[in-house]
Amino acid sequence: MAEYPPFAVTVDLVVLTVRQDALCILLIRRGIPPYHGRWALPGGFVGFDEDLADAAARELTEETGVPEAVGHLEQLGTYGTPGRDPRGRVVTVAYLALLPDLPPPVAGTDAAAADWLPVSRIAEAQLAFDHDVILAAGLERARAKLEYTPLATAFCPPEFTIARLRTVYETVWSSQLDPRNFHRKVTGTPGFVEPAGRVTEGDRGRPAQLYRRGSADLLHPPMLRPSLTRS
Amino acid sequence: MAEYPPFAVTVDLVVLTVRQDALCILLIRRGIPPYHGRWALPGGFVGFDEDLADAAARELTEETGVPEAVGHLEQLGTYGTPGRDPRGRVVTVAYLALLPDLPPPVAGTDAAAADWLPVSRIAEAQLAFDHDVILAAGLERARAKLEYTPLATAFCPPEFTIARLRTVYETVWSSQLDPRNFHRKVTGTPGFVEPAGRVTEGDRGRPAQLYRRGSADLLHPPMLRPSLTRS
């Protein structure tokens, strides 16, 4: 292998959550060059004896403190254009994480600060490296996956109401959904959710049934984005 | 960067085509260790100043001789489990290529032989490395993408009949489709195909209109796999 050019391999994370009716992403403010002071995706180098998915899970836990079983983590794509990192030839494997709303993150060792930012305000943020491209891919992946998988439940706590699930869809898709049709569709899609047997308390209005994530990993029929329905 | 572990980065290709009503994949028989004599995905090391997609396109052209504009090439996923390559720490970025039927491939420099194998017979083939996992991912990606994109046209020559497009779907999905409903659906989906204005000649039966790929890159409504319709 000595005759082949050495690459550095990193993982970067697009960590999304829904908080206060806004789709938010976990970013760190870089404390070291390059891009010192800029917002960037959390991430880091892959250990020589470490699997890629393990490295992503490790970084996610380091940055957020969430146990690995919570939420959802999947590979998003790999970015390796020469020159994307001024330090050398760095190929990064991007992962997408979907998490329920969490307490504020702890700053990692190489981060001056870490915080949730609404994705609607990312345009002003001037992300480091090619992280704007990676983020865009993560957002589109998340929006698409809500259509045909039950991954919206990854944004929710273990038990949640249909209305909570609906706000997840509305937030990620930036569109309003009819509460009545949504309710019928979710409960009518086999394996999407299953009743927890309990109800909410203390809110305004009629108490809502609580549900847990179901066993399906593919939705039939899928939930369709209103914006794409018109052809 | 000197303090970070050096990786080798390769690209591997899942190259699919439809020939003689069988879904086939381009494989090379390895002429050098490791896995000497085994079938493997075509691929190779990424140049130090080369973009990942460029490396994939280069390998594809080297192995098949097709111009880059023909067919479809997209990133599939990245595989980097330690130990997946006995030569060292190799991370491979897999790409998926969909091509029209082509003349037999030319053997590359590091391949004792290259040939199209029906995917139905891959189980016996004992692929090298973790290429069976990568192939499985490529097949599932291809099957899924036929549902909501016009990529079935990538398996066809520039001008094709609806029946030809239908055999592509039937071959990739391993299921029979009603010719009449298929015709109505394809021609009724805006941007999927556009008439070329010519018809076939010399075949049995009524001549068929020829079509070209349309401008859409997403199908609304999508084509749905019969096997998944039942829920």
Added chain:
DNA sequence: TGAATAGTGTCTCTCAGACAATATCCA
């Protein structure tokens, strides 16, 4: 003419979307 394939029309069933109506809580 008959076999073969291309393409159209029709029917039914399911489902998405609009929205009325009912249920059950809190103030």
Added chain:
DNA sequence: TGGATATTGTCTGAGAGACACTATTCA
């Protein structure tokens, strides 16, 4: 009681699947 939210029911239109029927070629 009135406001708010949850949940169910009804209607309509679009589209999928089944399949009869017509169109056009070759042998």
